[in-house]
Amino acid sequence: MHKILYAEFLAQDIKRFRIQALKIAQKRKAGQFVIIRVRENGERIPLTIAGSDKKEGSVTIIVQGIGKTTKQLNKLKSGDSIMDIAGPLGKPSEIEKFGTTVVVGGGVGTAIAYPVAVALKEKGNHVISIVGAKTKDLVILEKEMKDTSDELFVTTDDGSYGFHGFVTDKLLQILNSGSKVDFVLAIGPIPMMKRIADVTKPFGIKTVVSLNPIMVDGTGMCGGCRATVDDKTVFVCVDGPEFDAHKVDFDLLTKRNRAYMREEKVAMEKFMKEML
Amino acid sequence: MQKISNKDRMKIPRQQMPEQEPLARVANFLEVNLGFDAELAKTEAMRCLQCPKPKCIEGCPVQIKIPEFILLISQGDFLGAAKKIKEDNMLPAICGRVCPQEEQCEVLCVTGKKNPPVSIGRLERFVADYEREVAGLSVPEPKPRTGRKVAVVGSGPAGLSCAGDLIQMGHAVTVFEALHELGGVLVYGIPEFRLPKTIVKGEIENLSKLGVEFVTNAVIGMTDTIDELLENEYDAVFIATGAGLPYFMNIPGENLIGVYSSNEFLTRVNLMKAYRFPEFDQPIIDVKGKNVIVVGGGNTAMDAVRTSKRLGAKNAYIMYRRSETEMPARIEEVHHAKEEGIEFRILTAPVEFIGDENGWLNGAKCIKMELGEPDSSGRRRPVPMAGSEYILDIDVAIIAVGNGSNPLISQTTPDINVNKRGNIIADENTCATSKKGVYAGGDIVSGGATVILAMGAGRKAAKAIDEYLKSLDVPVNQPAGSNA
Numbered sequence: 001m002h003k004i005l006y007a008e009f010l011a012q013d014i015k016r017f018r019i020q021a022l023k024i025a026q027k028r029k030a031g032q033f034v035i036i037r038v039r040e041n042g043e044r045i046p047l048t049i050a051g052s053d054k055k056e057g058s059v060t061i062i063v064q065g066i067g068k069t070t071k072q073l074n075k076l077k078s079g080d081s082i083m084d085i086a087g088p089l090g091k092p093s094e095i096e097k098f099g100t101t102v103v104v105g106g107g108v109g110t111a112i113a114y115p116v117a118v119a120l121k122e123k124g125n126h127v128i129s130i131v132g133a134k135t136k137d138l139v140i141l142e143k144e145m146k147d148t149s150d151e152l153f154v155t156t157d158d159g160s161y162g163f164h165g166f167v168t169d170k171l172l173q174i175l176n177s178g179s180k181v182d183f184v185l186a187i188g189p190i191p192m193m194k195r196i197a198d199v200t201k202p203f204g205i206k207t208v209v210s211l212n213p214i215m216v217d218g219t220g221m222c223g224g225c226r227a228t229v230d231d232k233t234v235f236v237c238v239d240g241p242e243f244d245a246h247k248v249d250f251d252l253l254t255k256r257n258r259a260y261m262r263e264e265k266v267a268m269e270k271f272m273k274e275m276l
Numbered sequence: 277m278q279k280i281s282n283k284d285r286m287k288i289p290r291q292q293m294p295e296q297e298p299l300a301r302v303a304n305f306l307e308v309n310l311g312f313d314a315e316l317a318k319t320e321a322m323r324c325l326q327c328p329k330p331k332c333i334e335g336c337p338v339q340i341k342i343p344e345f346i347l348l349i350s351q352g353d354f355l356g357a358a359k360k361i362k363e364d365n366m367l368p369a370i371c372g373r374v375c376p377q378e379e380q381c382e383v384l385c386v387t388g389k390k391n392p393p394v395s396i397g398r399l400e401r402f403v404a405d406y407e408r409e410v411a412g413l414s415v416p417e418p419k420p421r422t423g424r425k426v427a428v429v430g431s432g433p434a435g436l437s438c439a440g441d442l443i444q445m446g447h448a449v450t451v452f453e454a455l456h457e458l459g460g461v462l463v464y465g466i467p468e469f470r471l472p473k474t475i476v477k478g479e480i481e482n483l484s485k486l487g488v489e490f491v492t493n494a495v496i497g498m499t500d501t502i503d504e505l506l507e508n509e510y511d512a513v514f515i516a517t518g519a520g521l522p523y524f525m526n527i528p529g530e531n532l533i534g535v536y537s538s539n540e541f542l543t544r545v546n547l548m549k550a551y552r553f554p555e556f557d558q559p560i561i562d563v564k565g566k567n568v569i570v571v572g573g574g575n576t577a578m579d580a581v582r583t584s585k586r587l588g589a590k591n592a593y594i595m596y597r598r599s600e601t602e603m604p605a606r607i608e609e610v611h612h613a614k615e616e617g618i619e620f621r622i623l624t625a626p627v628e629f630i631g632d633e634n635g636w637l638n639g640a641k642c643i644k645m646e647l648g649e650p651d652s653s654g655r656r657r658p659v660p661m662a663g664s665e666y667i668l669d670i671d672v673a674i675i676a677v678g679n680g681s682n683p684l685i686s687q688t689t690p691d692i693n694v695n696k697r698g699n700i701i702a703d704e705n706t707c708a709t710s711k712k713g714v715y716a717g718g719d720i721v722s723g724g725a726t727v728i729l730a731m732g733a734g735r736k737a738a739k740a741i742d743e744y745l746k747s748l749d750v751p752v753n754q755p756a757g758s759n760a
Contacts, residue, residue: 041556044548084492086454086456086495087495089495219498219520220684222539227531233530235521238682238684252531252635255634259561263559266554
């Protein structure tokens with residue numbers, strides 16, 4: 001059992017947890033993830049690590065309650081425990097001194113983009129961050145991103161806060177303004193990452209995305225998380241999770257992530273009934 | 277014991293193991309083989325000729341004293357027989373179930389020259405079950421501690437057998453497991469109907485009682501590296517991570533939804549209990565009333581196809597590119613699969629998976645094969661027959677064509693030499709790797725093999741690690757003169 005040292009909602013359905021996991025806290029690097037299991041009969045789900053506190057021996061994860069397991073997790077409070085946490089898994093982000101970098105976080109993807117932004121800044125890059133959300137109340141980590149970025153842009157789809165439009169619109173504006181950008185990291189929903197890849201491709205900018213396929217063990221053993229990158233099959237858990245955005249088959253990833261839609265609905269209905 | 281001549285012993289027929297009827301068992305996940313009772317076991321034991329130079333022992337990777345334990349059974353001393361086996365094999369309830377005895381000990385049985393061989397495996401299983409059920413697992417006397425600590429990486433058959441021996445030799449042992457449950461392939465891979473999980477749990481509890489420490493959710497290579505284990509706490513490391521990286525076939529359509537590796541399919545069902553969804557959260561694609569093919573001819577393929585049948589598949593096929601003679605699966609597994617209505621499409625291989633616009637698998641383009649000249653494995657090479665392609669309607673395909681080596685340890689421990697397939701290179705007799713104090717055995721060295729070979733490697737490694745630890749300086753934490 002791993003104790004939740006602290007839990008707080010950042011926005012509706014988006015919760016930040018600090019979970020006791022000494023080894024993982026000491027070892028993890030930007031871009032890596034953990035596999036967790038909330039309860040005894042629970043499924044194993046991957047969650048990217050948003051940060052860690054080595055002294056406290058805790059890792060931070062930020063969870064959007066979408067499916068049964070994430071909703072169940074988001075019901076837990078400080079002092080509760082989760083059943084299992086394993087990691088850190090996956091390859092760390094490749095952090096180099098690129099020059100000018102743009103870090104794009106869409107929705108809860110900002111939580112995953114944040115540690116990479118920190119690492120890029122520490123390496124001496126000029127960091128421009130674009131944080132996008134549907135609406136003002138769903139903007140997360142604005143202060144944290146501001147503190148680690150040289151420039152920060154917030155976008156909302158409905159224009160309720162910051163720039164009115166998608167993160168891609170903002171990125172295109174930056175690129176069209178003639179700013180020389182050497183590296184783009186984009187983390188968010190698959191359609192967003194795909195559009196970012198389309199935007200940066202004509203500019204020839206190295207662009208990296210973090211993929212979020214369905215996983216079971218997270219250690220290379222099952223192959224459930226396979227994706228097609230550069231026309232080759234990769235196992236995202238051990239070969240990734242970060243890949244060259246211009247080579248990822250996003251359509252395949254979208255389809256594969258729908259494999260258990262029927263079961264997800266069944267599980268959710270059962271969960272909702274139990275909550276009544 | 278009554279006097280009985282060898283001639284009379286030869287007249288006793290091989291005793292049949294009671295098993296669940298095929299029609300009943302395809303509707304449940306309970307064990308197929310029900311095991312001998314005491315009478316059947318004693319009768320079967322009488323068939324052993326007690327050869328002065330027993331051939332059977334030569335075939336056993338861990339050299340169990342087979343005639344001795346069988347003699348004890350025939351005398352009704354079942355607990356004594358269990359003890360005798362445990363001198364050489366700490367996990368007899370598991371080996372009695374999953375060892376390929378027909379190609380190890382039983383194939384060499386002298387009785388077997390004229391008649392069916394003595395059922396050594398079934399007898400081993402009987403005494404292990406008897407001991408567990410009647411007397412409870414026996415915990416041998418603790419040995420004096422040496423003060424040395426060994427890390428065992430992986431809690432599958434190689435890791436458990438190595439840990440069992442090391443603890444008996446007086447060393448402290450910690451077993452690290454990447455998953456949340458202990459047992460490795462015994463738990464995530466081999467289904468309940470062939471190896472009930474309570475048996476694996478029992479064996480692990482026994483090791484705990486002996487003092488072995490277990491740590492779950494520890495992905496060595498990531499959570500800790502081998503170097504960190506050696507620097508921080510441990511005097512030696514045994515790597516027994518298994519062959520954890522499934523091969524696919526690199527044919528078009530392999531990433532369609534509905535194409536699983538056998539590892540994923542079996543892990544979802546066995547470890548995550550997806551067959552009890554939604555009581556358990558992890559889902560699996562519903563195969564009820566659907567068509568499933570399993571590609572491959574090994575034990576894992578048989579496990580996967582029989583599992584799909586139990587999940588309600590209408591048609592469950594084994595597709596294998598060679599003929600049945602070349603199948604690596606145990607005869608018993610093939611036999612059981614056929615009894616359960618599994619259809620065998622031998623000398624056939626898929627060349628492409630076909631899907632719908634949403635990315636769901638709905639067919640396999642298959643090609644027929646004929647056998648040509650023997651290949652490097654000594655088996656006749658399958659050669660595709662031009663123009664023999666046909667489409668088979670399928671909903672789920674499970675690829676069971678073997679495993680490569682998991683990269684997590686070799687990536688973070690460059691001074692452990694690996695071969696071109698990524699398997700760790702280890703000495704055949706000592707399991708020593710190129711790195712001092714680090715040993716490796718089981719599938720991570722051999723590539724996909726059997727439970728008993730992995731156990732054999734675990735035992736060899738334990739012996740070599742013991743010698744290595746003795747060769748180190750004066751034992752720590754031990755005042756001079758104590759338990760010399």
